[in-house]
Amino acid sequence: MNPESAAPPPTVAVIGGGFSGLLTAIHLLRADPQVVVRLVERAPLFGRGRAYQTSHADHLLNVRASNMSAFPDQPTHFQDWLAREAGAGERDAFVSRSRYGDYLQGLLREEVRDPSRAGRLLLEADEAVAIAPVGLRQRVDLSLGRSFEADAVVLALGLLPPAPPPGAEPAVLASPAYVADPWRLDPAGAPMGDILLIGSGLTMVDVALSLAGPGRRLTALSRHGLIARSHGPTQGAAPPEGPLATARAAMRTLRVQAEKVGWREAVDSIRPLTADIWRSWSLAQRRRFLRHARPWWDVHRHRMAPMIAARLSGLVVSAELEVLGGRLDRLSLTDGGFQAQIRPRGETVPVIRGFAAVVNCTGPRGDPETAAAGLLADLRRRGAVRRDPLGLGLDVTEDLRAVGEGGAPTPGLFAVGPLTRAAVWEALAVPDLRGQTAEVARRVIADLRRVRAALAPASA
Numbered sequence: 001m002n003p004e005s006a007a008p009p010p011t012v013a014v015i016g017g018g019f020s021g022l023l024t025a026i027h028l029l030r031a032d033p034q035v036v037v038r039l040v041e042r043a044p045l046f047g048r049g050r051a052y053q054t055s056h057a058d059h060l061l062n063v064r065a066s067n068m069s070a071f072p073d074q075p076t077h078f079q080d081w082l083a084r085e086a087g088a089g090e091r092d093a094f095v096s097r098s099r100y101g102d103y104l105q106g107l108l109r110e111e112v113r114d115p116s117r118a119g120r121l122l123l124e125a126d127e128a129v130a131i132a133p134v135g136l137r138q139r140v141d142l143s144l145g146r147s148f149e150a151d152a153v154v155l156a157l158g159l160l161p162p163a164p165p166p167g168a169e170p171a172v173l174a175s176p177a178y179v180a181d182p183w184r185l186d187p188a189g190a191p192m193g194d195i196l197l198i199g200s201g202l203t204m205v206d207v208a209l210s211l212a213g214p215g216r217r218l219t220a221l222s223r224h225g226l227i228a229r230s231h232g233p234t235q236g237a238a239p240p241e242g243p244l245a246t247a248r249a250a251m252r253t254l255r256v257q258a259e260k261v262g263w264r265e266a267v268d269s270i271r272p273l274t275a276d277i278w279r280s281w282s283l284a285q286r287r288r289f290l291r292h293a294r295p296w297w298d299v300h301r302h303r304m305a306p307m308i309a310a311r312l313s314g315l316v317v318s319a320e321l322e323v324l325g326g327r328l329d330r331l332s333l334t335d336g337g338f339q340a341q342i343r344p345r346g347e348t349v350p351v352i353r354g355f356a357a358v359v360n361c362t363g364p365r366g367d368p369e370t371a372a373a374g375l376l377a378d379l380r381r382r383g384a385v386r387r388d389p390l391g392l393g394l395d396v397t398e399d400l401r402a403v404g405e406g407g408a409p410t411p412g413l414f415a416v417g418p419l420t421r422a423a424v425w426e427a428l429a430v431p432d433l434r435g436q437t438a439e440v441a442r443r444v445i446a447d448l449r450r451v452r453a454a455l456a457p458a459s460a
Contacts, residue, residue: 009034009120010448013140013150015128015375017041018049020417020433021156022104023070027441029117035445036120038148040140042127045101047108050158050183052101058209060305061100062202063429064231065093068100070107072435078103094231094305130378131413136451138412151451152444155385155394155402155415159364160371165198167330167341172358175333179359182207191356192216196340199361200227200323202302205312207361208321218321219353220361225325225345226299230309237265244270244277247289267300271431278425279398283389290390302429331358366393366419384410388422396423400440412447416440 012028014021017039025037039046045053061068069077081103082095111117130141131153141147161181164173172178179185182203192215197204200222208218220227242253258266270277278286289297304312315321325345332339337356344351369387371377379385383405388395394415396402400423401409416436418427426432 007452009036010152010452011036011038011148011150012444012448013038013040013128013131013138013148013153014156015040015131015140015153016049016156016158016417017043017046017123018051018156018158018417019047019070019104019430020049020158020437021154022047022108023434023437024154024156024416024441025121026107026111027438028444029111029120031441031445032448033116035448036122038122038124038140038150040124040126040128040142042125042143044125045105046123046125047104048101052097052104053183054206055098056206056210057096058308058311059097059206060094060308061097062094062228062231062303062305063431065095067431070104070430070434072438081106094307128375130375131384132382133411136412150412151448152412152414154440154444155375155413155419156417157376157419159366159393159418160368160376161364162199162203162360162362163365163370165328165331165358165360165362167328169330169332171333172331172338175338177337177357179357182359182361185210185359187211190216191337193337193356194219194354196221196338196353196355196358197361198222198328198358199363200225201298201361201363202228202304203363204361205304205308207359208315209308209311211359212315212320216320218315219355220321220323221326221328221340221342222323223325223327223345224295225323226295227312227323228299228302228304228309230306231303232264232306234262234264234268237261237269239269239273240266244273245280247281247285247293250277250289251293263300264303271426274426275424279423286390301426364418366421367391368394368419380405384413385415390422392421393419394422396420398423399443400436401443414440414444 012035014025014037025039028035028037065079069075071077111121126142126144128140129143132139134149137149137151138153139147139149187210190211194217197207197218197220200220204220240253240257242256243249244253254266327343329343329350330341337354338358340353341350342353367387368376368380368385385402386395386405394402396415397409400414402413402415404410421427
């Protein structure tokens with residue numbers, strides 16, 4: 001008997017059932033006709049993740065439909081799906097995030113119904129709370145008390161909720177009128193009056209559009225007071241000619257490119273090069289970029305759909321939304337709500353403002369050391385993972401293996417998605433993640449085959 005044919009099929013656990021986890025699972029199943037994938041997701045629905053659970057009409061994709069295919073080798077896949085399902089597949093459309101969630105769940109249904117996937121895609125509606133080595137395999141413990149073993153594990157966990165705002169007193173954090181996680185906000189239950197939104201990025205945009213209405217005045221506060229720019233008509237441009245070896249040189253080259261072809265085209269022209277540029281910089285260069293250039297990069301790189309930008313502009317013009325640059329020195333609880341001590345940008349004297357509610361819109365964080373409980377905290381305590389030197393997420397190798405406490409890759413443990421930002425920088429949007437999910441699947445399958453080949457002679 002062939003010893004390989006007698007061996008049980010290799011099993012891969014994918015922890016997290018959002019975009020990154022779902023697509024990793026699909027690529028694994030398609031890459032190897034034997035592999036079994038156990039997709040673990042704690043949320044009620046597989047495939048949607050945090051980003052695509054929303055049903056708000058104003059929560060649109062921030063990328064055109066033409067660039068939202070889930071598969072790098074099928075660029076029109078999402079447009080074709082739109083044409084079939086909704087009778088509309090316009091190249092420049094910005095569709096709702098809920099619609100994109102439908103698309104992802106459709107991909108999942110296709111995999112479940114495919115006869116060749118029978119018994120090979122197992123959906124675990126539970127939370128993974130611990131992962132520990134058992135010989136050459138990994139044991140995955142689930143919150144309901146069950147466990148299973150896998151030959152490899154891929155962490156596709158997404159990011160952590162926002163950090164508490166600086167200067168916030170403990171009573172503030174315990175107040176029901178303080179919303180720590182903006183993705184759990186109930187707009188209908190929010191009070192009338194002045195509401196403070198801490199942060200001015202795309203998370204703030206979603207929250208502002210959800211809360212806007214008669215009787216509410218919104219104030220968005222961030223250090224620089226910058227908001228995302230709008231998408232607009234663009235023409236493709238070749239990558240810039242000029243030095244990119246340091247953060248300062250790259251920004252100078254980008255400014256020259258913007259003068260030639262326009263800022264949107266300039267930013268888009270280096271998108272395929274972003275990971276290579278980031279990897280070529282020293283740690284000091286990366287820190288310099290994060291300290292000085294990141295806010296400006298983010299607002300030009302991560303843009304709003306034009307109709308959303310117009311809606312937000314209308315809120316500003318009508319005085320329903322104010323965007324402030326400054327620092328929150330202190331946030332305390334009062335009888336009437338909250339009192340914020342704000343130091344406006346460029347000013348030395350703080351101002352005192354009162355608010356009926358506060359929403360933390362600073363955006364998700366990736367530093368695993370801030371996870372007090374859950375799977376990341378358990379892995380960190382075991383020494384299986386560690387934070388990257390910049391605190392962006394997990395420390396991973398270029399081939400997406402999780403690095404342990406001692407500095408060596410943890411056998412059988414991989415990572416994909418936003419927690420890998422330190423390795424590639426851009427790991428948030430679908431155009432960046434679709435290639436990464438395919439890549440991590442290739443790495444995992446190659447690793448499994450290498451191990452099986454090494455064990456085959458010993459079992460012959």
